[in-house]
Amino acid sequence: MNRFNLVKLANSLLPVAFALLIGAGIMVGMGHNPLEAYGIMFGRSLFTVRGLTNTLHMASPLILAGLAIAVTFRANLFNMGVEGQLLFGGFMAGIVGAYIQMSSPLLHKLLAFLAAAAAGMLFALLPALLRAFLRVDEMVVTLTLNYVMMTILEYLASGPFRNQGAGYVSTNTIRETAMFSRIGNTRLTPFFIISVIIFLLMWFLQKKTRFGYTVEAIGKNPQFSEATGLRVRRNIVKLMLISGALAGIAGAGHMMSHEFNYTLSFSGNPGIGWDGMLISLLGGHSPLGVLIAAVFYSSLKTGADNINLYTGIPKEIVAIIQGLIILFLSIQLIEQRFGPVKRWRAKRQMKEAERGSVE
Amino acid sequence: MESMLSTKDLTKQFGDFTANDKINFSVREGEIKAIVGENGAGKTTLMNMLYGDLEPTSGAVFLRGKHVRFNSPRDAIANGIGMVHQHFMLVPSFSVYENILLGAEIVNERIPFLVNSKEEKQRCRELIEKYGYDLDVNEKVANLSVGEQQKIEILKMLYRDVDILILDEPTSVLTPQEVDEFLIQLKKLKAKGKTIIIITHKLREVMDVSDSVMVMKQGQVIGNVETDETSEAELAQMMVGRKVLLTVQNDHKSVDGRTVMLNVNGLTTNDAAGKTVVNNVSFHIETGEIYGIAGVEGNGQSELVKLLSGMMESTSGSVVFEGQDITNWWVNDLRSKGIGIVPEDRFAEGLCKEMTLCANSIAGSTASKDFSPRGVFSTKRIRDHCQTLIDEYRIRIADFDGNVSQLSGGNAQKLIIAREMFKSPKLLIACQPTRGVDIGAIEFIHRQIIDFRDKGGAVLLVSSELSEVLSLADRVGVMYKGGIIGEVDPQQTTETEVGLLMAGAAPRTEATA
Ligand SMILES: Nc1ncnc2c1ncn2[C@@H]1O[C@H](COP(=O)(O)OP(=O)(O)OP(=O)(O)O)[C@@H](O)[C@H]1O
Ligand SMILES: [Mg+2]
Numbered sequence: 001m002n003r004f005n006l007v008k009l010a011n012s013l014l015p016v017a018f019a020l021l022i023g024a025g026i027m028v029g030m031g032h033n034p035l036e037a038y039g040i041m042f043g044r045s046l047f048t049v050r051g052l053t054n055t056l057h058m059a060s061p062l063i064l065a066g067l068a069i070a071v072t073f074r075a076n077l078f079n080m081g082v083e084g085q086l087l088f089g090g091f092m093a094g095i096v097g098a099y100i101q102m103s104s105p106l107l108h109k110l111l112a113f114l115a116a117a118a119a120g121m122l123f124a125l126l127p128a129l130l131r132a133f134l135r136v137d138e139m140v141v142t143l144t145l146n147y148v149m150m151t152i153l154e155y156l157a158s159g160p161f162r163n164q165g166a167g168y169v170s171t172n173t174i175r176e177t178a179m180f181s182r183i184g185n186t187r188l189t190p191f192f193i194i195s196v197i198i199f200l201l202m203w204f205l206q207k208k209t210r211f212g213y214t215v216e217a218i219g220k221n222p223q224f225s226e227a228t229g230l231r232v233r234r235n236i237v238k239l240m241l242i243s244g245a246l247a248g249i250a251g252a253g254h255m256m257s258h259e260f261n262y263t264l265s266f267s268g269n270p271g272i273g274w275d276g277m278l279i280s281l282l283g284g285h286s287p288l289g290v291l292i293a294a295v296f297y298s299s300l301k302t303g304a305d306n307i308n309l310y311t312g313i314p315k316e317i318v319a320i321i322q323g324l325i326i327l328f329l330s331i332q333l334i335e336q337r338f339g340p341v342k343r344w345r346a347k348r349q350m351k352e353a354e355r356g357s358v359e
Numbered sequence: 360m361e362s363m364l365s366t367k368d369l370t371k372q373f374g375d376f377t378a379n380d381k382i383n384f385s386v387r388e389g390e391i392k393a394i395v396g397e398n399g400a401g402k403t404t405l406m407n408m409l410y411g412d413l414e415p416t417s418g419a420v421f422l423r424g425k426h427v428r429f430n431s432p433r434d435a436i437a438n439g440i441g442m443v444h445q446h447f448m449l450v451p452s453f454s455v456y457e458n459i460l461l462g463a464e465i466v467n468e469r470i471p472f473l474v475n476s477k478e479e480k481q482r483c484r485e486l487i488e489k490y491g492y493d494l495d496v497n498e499k500v501a502n503l504s505v506g507e508q509q510k511i512e513i514l515k516m517l518y519r520d521v522d523i524l525i526l527d528e529p530t531s532v533l534t535p536q537e538v539d540e541f542l543i544q545l546k547k548l549k550a551k552g553k554t555i556i557i558i559t560h561k562l563r564e565v566m567d568v569s570d571s572v573m574v575m576k577q578g579q580v581i582g583n584v585e586t587d588e589t590s591e592a593e594l595a596q597m598m599v600g601r602k603v604l605l606t607v608q609n610d611h612k613s614v615d616g617r618t619v620m621l622n623v624n625g626l627t628t629n630d631a632a633g634k635t636v637v638n639n640v641s642f643h644i645e646t647g648e649i650y651g652i653a654g655v656e657g658n659g660q661s662e663l664v665k666l667l668s669g670m671m672e673s674t675s676g677s678v679v680f681e682g683q684d685i686t687n688w689w690v691n692d693l694r695s696k697g698i699g700i701v702p703e704d705r706f707a708e709g710l711c712k713e714m715t716l717c718a719n720s721i722a723g724s725t726a727s728k729d730f731s732p733r734g735v736f737s738t739k740r741i742r743d744h745c746q747t748l749i750d751e752y753r754i755r756i757a758d759f760d761g762n763v764s765q766l767s768g769g770n771a772q773k774l775i776i777a778r779e780m781f782k783s784p785k786l787l788i789a790c791q792p793t794r795g796v797d798i799g800a801i802e803f804i805h806r807q808i809i810d811f812r813d814k815g816g817a818v819l820l821v822s823s824e825l826s827e828v829l830s831l832a833d834r835v836g837v838m839y840k841g842g843i844i845g846e847v848d849p850q851q852t853t854e855t856e857v858g859l860l861m862a863g864a865a866p867r868t869e870a871t872a
Contacts, residue, residue: 208735208736209731209734209735209736210725210726210731210736213718213725213736214725216714216718217711217714217718217722220711220712220713220714221707221711221712221713221714223707223708224707224708224709224710224711224722225711226670226690226708227668227670227690227700227702227707227708227709228690228694228708228722228723229669229689229690229691229693229694229695229723230691230725231689231691
């Protein structure tokens with residue numbers, strides 16, 4: 001039991017440790033003091049009130065995107081379309097926010113969230129049905145659909161919904177009733193609280209309800225699930241829809257708390273959806289892990305600005321570290337899904353045994 | 360006498376739990392050694408240590424008198440020790456020859472990256488012929504019966520030229536005919552000079568094939584005897600510690616006011632390849648009745664069970680349960696109507712190895728109010744429930760909070776039966792209910808099934824163990840090529856007569872046995 005948890009923890013920490021170590025090596029190579037750099041980076045983004053609130057603000061959509069992916073991962077499903085669903089959700093929230101006039105700020109936001117969730121679900125439905133009923137690999141479908149979605153939104157934002165007054169491709173800015181206001185003089189908004197509430201909800205569902213049981217069982221043994229009466233197909237569709245909804249909500253929240261209009265760089269680079277994947281992997285696909293990983297990852301992002309401000313180190317070092325984490329985690333992911341190392345090892349063992357017995 | 364493989368004070372602990380306690384084991388060159396003992400006695404654990412699959416906590420292993428240490432099965436195989444596990448480890452999507460040669464591929468002489476499959480097939484054919492098996496090297500393993508899969512596991516080891524062959528419950532998955540054939544094979548292997556260690560729960564086989572027997576109980580060796588100096592009854596008593604009834608006590612009690620519980624009419628279905636595997640099957644089961652299905656494995660029994668338990672769809676025919684048409688219903692609906700299911704493949708369909716004992720103990724009833732009184736799982740209730748099952752069926756566990764993967768084969772089976780019985784279903788579909796279960800527990804499970812029947816429950820019992828079907832069931836349908844070829848009253852029928860039906864002979868009236 002304990003040993004198992006330790007392995008899981010190491011699985012998350014090692015990629016980060018390696019990435020930070022190599023990052024440090026590079027800084028030393030460039031003649032900088034890595035300890036100082038990391039000190040500033042994490043010190044300012046986590047241990048000052050301003051930095052921490054910034055970090056948490058940026059973490060809000062990341063938490064949801066991470067949860068969106070984690071919930072499918074646990075069931076051994078791979079919704080790689082979170083980015084597309086998130087963009088669609090953000091865009092729809094932007095449209096609702098800008099074109100619909102409502103007197104109640106609460107209802108306006110609620111409507112925007114609903115539209116975004118619906119958009120995310122709609123966009124997850126096709127791969128879900130394909131996977132559940134025709135066994136088409138959802139990984140490929142969702143991945144491809146991201147690009148379809150990006151192209152469609154680019155067209156919509158630069159054509160029918162373009163803000164003619166702006167000098168770049170952008171939709172109209174949402175109305176004030178659809179904007180989240182800041183808490184105190186921090187950058188935090190109620191959206192962060194919404195994210196945390198959704199996190200708690202997912203954690204609870206996972207731990208304490210039939211839903212969590214079903215997800216785990218499907219992920220670990222679909223045949224067993226089917227045989228004991230868990231409707232696997234139906235639940236696959238359900239899960240993908242939940243994932244899509246979470247992604248949509250993440251996009252809407254990001255729109256209403258940070259961006260306020262849809263531009264071609266709405267979700268940044270790499271997009272929040274892609275970050276979510278990383279966060280889910282880092283967090284071992286457990287809700288609590290996702291929460292922690294989202295905050296860590298967000299601190300890395302905000303830390304990049306500080307590194308630029310307070311040291312002579314180019315902020316690209318953070319991009320390198322991010323890239324390295326992604327690299328190490330992908331290795332892990334590939335191993336998880338396809339197990340090439342495991343297979344290769346098993347084969348080699350047999351082979352050597354064979355050789356041994358021939359001698 | 361020369362000992363081929365032996366251990367000195369070999370011990371294995373899982374956490375605080377001692378699965379093997381100072382075992383002194385020894386097998387002579389060229390003999391067949393049987394190991395018997397209750398479920399969870401530690402038989403598999405001991406063998407896994409000899410095979411390098413588990414690292415001993417303490418103690419030593421000696422091969423031909425020399426102290427050896429195996430770090431992996433690869434070491435063991437290199438030293439001439441091969442093992443076939445209780446649960447097979449084949450790649451279903453690979454063909455027979457690919458599985459035999461997995462990891463030992465023969466490569467093309469000129470292009471070393473390419474597998475020389477022609478040569479591989481040839482060598483496999485030779486191997487199959489040498490040992491007198493009947494297998495098509497090109498067939499996909501997924502299409503093979505369990506018995507055939509086992510042959511591949513054994514061939515895999517023979518190909519690697521081992522001297523000592525460890526077989527963990529090889530016969531529990533075989534049909535009686537296959538068992539007989541298998542035992543003959545074992546004797547042939549012995550004649551070819553192989554040393555064989557076999558774990559089994561069937562004392563008849565022990566008496567038939569072995570030279571000596573080791574009896575284990577709760578992680579310890581409690582006896583070593585020569586086979587010709589002992590008897591089934593004595594072995595049974597040693598294992599269980601009390602006298603065991605080797606025959607079933609069944610008074611075929613007739614329950615009053617019997618009504619039809621299940622009515623199957625003309626049920627037919629095809630497999631993925633379009634072949635008719637269940638063909639126009641009709642029968643009914645009344646309350647307070649055990650209906651047995653006998654037949655040589657692979658004649659549609661598995662598919663019939665799948666149809667009735669919602670895992671497969673029928674192409675025609677109907678299933679009526681308590682007057683309601685339930686044809687092609689989903690599993691969850693069948694279960695909530697009061698049908699308990701003990702599936703054939705325990706780790707694929709009965710349990711999830713990577714989930715906890717508690718999680719497995721509520722499988723199939725996750726929607727029940729008993730476990731989530733307020734819509735949310737009650738951890739306490741679930742734990743209590745799991746503990747009840749463990750106590751009632753005396754399931755031997757090491758760690759209550761651990762996963763099902765810790766359970767020995769027989770104990771895993773007990774968990775499924777305990778779970779399904781606990782729900783007090785109206786109809787119990789039991790497929791191979793005592794496969795891999797020790798004799799004490801078989802007696803217990805049979806008792807449970809008969810009590811269930813006596814209280815008015817209906818049972819569909821499918822078993823390749825003919826004696827089990829004949830001694831438990833009130834009526835027996837014999838399946839042959841997907842259809843029920845005849846129905847007999849087991850109290851008035853001999854095994855030979857049923858055997859004829861199983862082989863496809865004309866129905867009973869014409870059989871003059
Ligand atoms: N990996 C493990 N972790 C914890 N406990 C284990 C593990 N493997 C086996 N055990 C425990 O050790 C005991 C012996 O198990 P083993 O599989 O050797 O029994 P067995 O004699 O082969 O039983 P069966 O006849 O049912 O196959 C069991 O009580 C089992 O629960
Ligand atoms: Mg065993």
